[in-house]
Amino acid sequence: xxxxxxxxxxxxxxxxxxxxxxxxxxxxxxxxxxxxxxxxxxxxxxxxxxxxxxxxxxxxxxxxxxxxxxxxxxxxxxxxxxxxxxxxxxxxxxxxxxxxxxxxxxxxxxxxxxxxxxxxxxxxxxxxxxxxxxxxxxxxxxxxxxxxxxxxxxxxxxxxxxxxxxxxxxxxxxxxxxxxxxxxxxxxxxxxxxxxxxxxxxxxxxxxxxxxxxxxxxxxxxxxxxxxxxxxxxxxxxxxxxxxxxxxxxxxxxxxxxxxxxxxxxxxxxxxxxxxxxxxxxxxxxxxxxxxxxxxxxxxxxxxxxxxxxxxxxxxxxxxxxxxxxxxxxxxxxxxxxxxxxxxxxxxxxxxxxxxxxxxxxxxxxxxxxxxxxxxxxxxxxxxxxxx
Amino acid sequence: xxxxxxxxxxxxxxxxxxxxxxxxxxxxxxxxxxxxxxxxxxxxxxxxxxxxxxxxxxxxxxxxxxxxxxxxxxxxxxxxxxxxxxxxxxxxxxxxxxxxxxxxxxxxxxxxxxxxxxxxxxxxxxxxxxxxxxxxxxxxxxxxxxxxxxxxxxxxxxxxxxxxxxxxxxxxxxxxxxxxxxxxxxxxxxxxxxxxxxxxxxxxxxxxxxxxxxxxxxxxxxxxxxxxxxxxxxxxxxxxxxxxxxxxxxxxxxxxxxxxxxxxxxxxxxxxxxxxxxxxxxxxxxxxxxxxxxxxxxxxxxxxxxxxxxxxxxxxxxxxxxxxxxxxxxxxxxxxxxxxxxxxxxxxxxxxxxxxxxxxxxxxxxxxxxxxxxxxxxxxxxx
Numbered sequence: 109x110x111x112x113x114x115x116x117x118x119x120x121x122x123x124x125x126x127x128x129x130x131x132x133x134x135x136x137x138x139x140x141x142x143x144x145x146x147x148x149x150x151x152x153x154x155x156x157x158x159x160x161x162x163x164x165x166x167x168x169x170x171x172x173x174x175x176x177x178x179x180x181x182x183x184x185x186x187x188x189x190x191x192x193x194x195x196x197x198x199x200x201x202x203x204x205x206x207x208x209x210x211x212x213x214x215x216x217x218x219x220x221x222x223x224x225x226x227x228x229x230x231x232x233x234x235x236x237x238x239x240x241x242x243x244x245x246x247x248x249x250x251x252x253x254x255x256x257x258x259x260x261x262x263x264x265x266x267x268x269x270x271x272x273x274x275x276x277x278x279x280x281x282x283x284x285x286x287x288x289x290x291x292x293x294x295x296x297x298x299x300x301x302x303x304x305x306x307x308x309x310x311x312x313x314x315x316x317x318x319x320x321x322x323x324x325x326x327x328x329x330x331x332x333x334x335x336x337x338x339x340x341x342x343x344x345x346x347x348x349x350x351x352x353x354x355x356x357x358x359x360x361x362x363x364x365x366x367x368x369x370x371x372x373x374x375x376x377x378x379x380x381x382x383x384x385x386x387x388x389x390x391x392x393x394x395x396x397x398x399x400x401x402x403x404x405x406x407x408x409x410x411x412x413x414x415x416x417x418x419x420x421x422x423x424x425x426x427x428x429x430x431x432x433x434x435x436x437x438x439x440x441x442x443x444x445x446x447x448x449x450x451x452x453x454x455x456x457x458x459x460x461x462x463x464x465x466x467x468x469x470x471x472x473x474x475x476x477x478x479x480x481x482x483x484x485x486x487x488x489x490x491x492x493x494x495x496x
Numbered sequence: 497x498x499x500x501x502x503x504x505x506x507x508x509x510x511x512x513x514x515x516x517x518x519x520x521x522x523x524x525x526x527x528x529x530x531x532x533x534x535x536x537x538x539x540x541x542x543x544x545x546x547x548x549x550x551x552x553x554x555x556x557x558x559x560x561x562x563x564x565x566x567x568x569x570x571x572x573x574x575x576x577x578x579x580x581x582x583x584x585x586x587x588x589x590x591x592x593x594x595x596x597x598x599x600x601x602x603x604x605x606x607x608x609x610x611x612x613x614x615x616x617x618x619x620x621x622x623x624x625x626x627x628x629x630x631x632x633x634x635x636x637x638x639x640x641x642x643x644x645x646x647x648x649x650x651x652x653x654x655x656x657x658x659x660x661x662x663x664x665x666x667x668x669x670x671x672x673x674x675x676x677x678x679x680x681x682x683x684x685x686x687x688x689x690x691x692x693x694x695x696x697x698x699x700x701x702x703x704x705x706x707x708x709x710x711x712x713x714x715x716x717x718x719x720x721x722x723x724x725x726x727x728x729x730x731x732x733x734x735x736x737x738x739x740x741x742x743x744x745x746x747x748x749x750x751x752x753x754x755x756x757x758x759x760x761x762x763x764x765x766x767x768x769x770x771x772x773x774x775x776x777x778x779x780x781x782x783x784x785x786x787x788x789x790x791x792x793x794x795x796x797x798x799x800x801x802x803x804x805x806x807x808x809x810x811x812x813x814x815x816x817x818x819x820x821x822x823x824x825x826x827x828x829x830x831x832x833x834x835x836x837x838x839x840x841x842x843x844x845x846x847x848x849x850x851x852x853x854x855x856x857x858x859x860x861x862x863x864x865x866x867x868x869x870x871x872x873x874x875x876x877x878x879x
Binding site: 115116118119122123126127130131134137138141142143144199200201202203204205207208212255259262266269270273274277278281282284285286288289292293295296297299300302303306307310313316317319320321323324325326327328332335336337339340342343346347349350 | 510511514515518522525529648649650651652653655656658659663666667670671674675677678679681682683686687689690691693694698701703704705707708711712714715717718719721722723724728729730731732734735736738739741742745746748749
C-alpha cells in the first residue's frame with residue numbers, strides 16, 4: 109500500500125517537535141528574565157526569533173515539509189547572532205540562553221531528518237554556523253565562560269545520536285512488521301478453514317441446537333435422565349470438534365460427520381431414532397437402510413427428517429411415528445406418517461410449522477423436494493425426496 | 497491457530513526490547529555527563545561528603561536498573577524502591593550543594609536521576625515517569641528559586657540544569673509512546689492488507705473465534721447438565737442462557753458466509769473500525785481486482801489513519817450504476833469523508849483512487865464526496 113507520510117517519519121517528527129518545543133520555551137524563559145537583554149529592540153528581536161522557532165517546532169509535528177526545519181534552523185541561528193551582537197555585557201541568563209539555543213533549539217531539528225542522506229550536508233552547514241557563532245561570541249566577549257561550547261557539543265551529540273538511532277530503528281521495525289503479511293495471510297486462511305469446519309458440522313450443531321432448545325424451556329416435559337444422556341453426548345461431540353477432530357461417532361451408532369463423499373443412511377437413522385426416543389417419540393423404521401448418499405445430500409435429508417419428526421412430537425398428540433424409506437434409480441424417498449390429530453391444510457399456514465424454511469428449503473438446496481398431506485383427525489404424512 | 501498473533505506480540509516485544517537498549521545507552525550517557533560535571537567541579541561543593549554519598553547511592557541504583565536483568569527492577573514495587581532511593585539522592589545532593597546563595601554549584605546527582613528515570617521509561621506506565629520527572633523538576637526549581645536573593649539572572653544556568661534533568665525522561669516517554677503507536681498501527685495495517693489477497697467473499701477472522709466461543713459455551717452448559725451440576729428443570733437464568741446460546745449459534749451458522757473482504761478489512765481493524773462505515777448490500781467489493789482492492793484500501797487508510805481526528809467519519813458506498821449500458825461490468829463507489837478540509841487531503845489519496853477507477857470529487861462544507869466509477873471483470877473478479 110503506498111503511503112505518503114509513514115509511521116516512522118511520524119515518530120521522528122513527534123520526537124523532534126517535543127524536544128524542540130521544550131528547548132525553545134526554555135530559551136525564551138532565559139532571555140525573558142528581567143535584565144537579560146536590553147529593551148526594547150534587542151529583546152523583541154530575539155523574542156521574535158525564538159517564538160518563530162517554537163511555532164516551527166509545533167508545526168513540524170503535523171506538517172511534513174522541507175521548509176519548516178530550514179525556518180527553525182535559521183531562526184535559531186539568527187537568535188544566537190542577535191544575542192551575540194546585543195548582549196555585549198554578557199550575563200548568566202544570556203550565556204545560558206546561548207547554550208540552550210546552540211545545544212538544544214538548533215540541533216533538535218536534526219531529529220526530524222533522521223540523518224537521511226540528503227540532510228547530511230545542510231545539517232553540517234548548520235552545525236558549522238552554530239559553532240562559528242558560539243565560539244566567536246565566547247572569544248570576543250570577556251564575560252562569557254566556555255560552558256556554552258561544551259553544552260552545545262553535548263546537545264548536538266545527543267540530537268544526532270537520537271536521530272540516527274530512531275531514523276534507523278523505526279523503518280527497520282516497520283519492515284519487520286510488514287514482512288509478517290504472509291503470516292497474517294496464513295492465519296486468515298487457517299481461521300477461515302476453521303470457521304468452515306465448524307459451520308460444516310451441521311448435523312452436530314443440529315443435535316446441539318435441539319438439546320439447547322429443550323434446555324431453553326428448562327427441560328420441562330422431557331425425561332430427565334434422557335436429557336442428561338443427550339447433553340453428555342452432545343458435549344462429547346463438541347469437545348471432539350474443539351480438539352480438531354471431525355466427530356466420527358459411527359462406532360456407537362451416532363452421527364457420521366466424516367467428510368466422506370458418500371455415507372450410508374442406515375447407521376445415522378439409528379441415532380435419530382435414539383434422540384427422539386429420549387424426547388418421548390417412538391420412531392419405527394421401514395424399508396431399506398442401506399442407501400448411499402453424498403454427504404451433503406445426506407445432511408439435508410436427515411435434517412429435514414428430524415424436523416418432520418419434531419413436528420410430529422410437538423403437534424400430533426401421539427407418541428409414535430413411522431418412517432418408510434424407499435429408493436429407486438434416481439431418488440431416495442422418506443414417508444413420515446403419524447396417526448395424530450392432523451390439521452386442515454387450508455387453515456394452518458405451513459410456515460407455522462417451519463415447513464417452508466427448514467424442510468423444503470433444505471431439501472431444495474440439494475435438488476430435493478417435500479410434500480405435505482393432512483386432514484383433521486386422520487394424521488399427517490410428509491414425503492421427502494432427494495436425488496441420489 | 498493464531499500463530500500470527502503470537503508472532504505479532506513477539507515482534508512488538510522485540511521491538512520494545514531494541515528500544516530499551518537505546519534507552520539504556522542514553523541513560524548511561526546522561527549519568528556519565530553528570531558525573532563528569534561533578535568530578536570537574538568537586539572542590540566547589542560545600543558538603544562534598546553528602547554529594548559523594550548521593551553518587552554512591554546513584555551508582556547502586558544504576559547497577560540495579562540499567563542492565564535490564566533484574567525483573568524486580570521492572571515490577572511496580574521495584575520501581576517504588578527506585579523512586580524512594582532517588583528521592584534520597586536528590587535530597588542529599590541538594591543539601592550537599594546548598595550554600596544559600598547564587599554561587600551554589602549545581603546538584604549533579606539530581607540531574608543523573610533523570611537518567612535513571614529514562615532507563616525506566618519502557619517498563620513503567622507513562623504516568624509514573626511523568627509524575628516522577630515533574631516532582632524532580634519541581635524540587636530543583638524550588639531549590640533554585642529559594643536561593644536567588646534577588647539575582648534573577650542567576651536563574652539562567654539553573655534552567656539549563658532543570659532541562660538536563662527533566663528533558664531526557666520526557667523525550668524517552670515521547671519516543672516510547674510514538675513507538676508503541678507505530679508498532680500498533682503498522683501491525684494493524686499489515687493485517688488489514690492481508691484481506692486484499694483473500695477470496696472476495698469470506699467468513700473473516702472473527703467468525704471462527706465467535707463460533708469457537710459459542711461452541712465452547714454450549715459445551716460447558718451441556719456438560720453442566722450432563723454431570724448434574726445444573727439441576728433439572730433448569731433455573732430461569734440458565735434456561736435463558738441456553739436460549740441465547742442457541743439463537744446466537746443459529747445466527748452464526750447461517751451468517752458470515754456473505755461478507756466481502758472490504759467488510760472484514762474494516763471490521764477487524766482497530767484503526768479503521770471506529771471511523772469507517774461500509775455499505776455494500778450486494779457484496780460488490782468482491783468483484784474488484786487485487787490492484788483495485790489494494791488502491792481502495794490505501795485511500796481509505798490514508799483518509800482514516802493519517803489524519804485520525806475525532807470528528808472524522810468515512811462512509812464507503814458501493815452500488816450498481818443506474819445508467820444503461822453494460823452495468824454488469826461497472827461499479828460505482830462513493831467515499832464520503834466528513835471533517836476533512838479539501839486542502840488537507842493527502843495527495844497519495846488521489847493517486848490511490850486513480851488506480852481504482854475514474855473519479856469526480858465535490859466538496860460541501862466539510863464533507864468531501866468522491867465518486868469513483870470502476871471497471872470490473874465479473875467473471876474472474878469474484879474469485
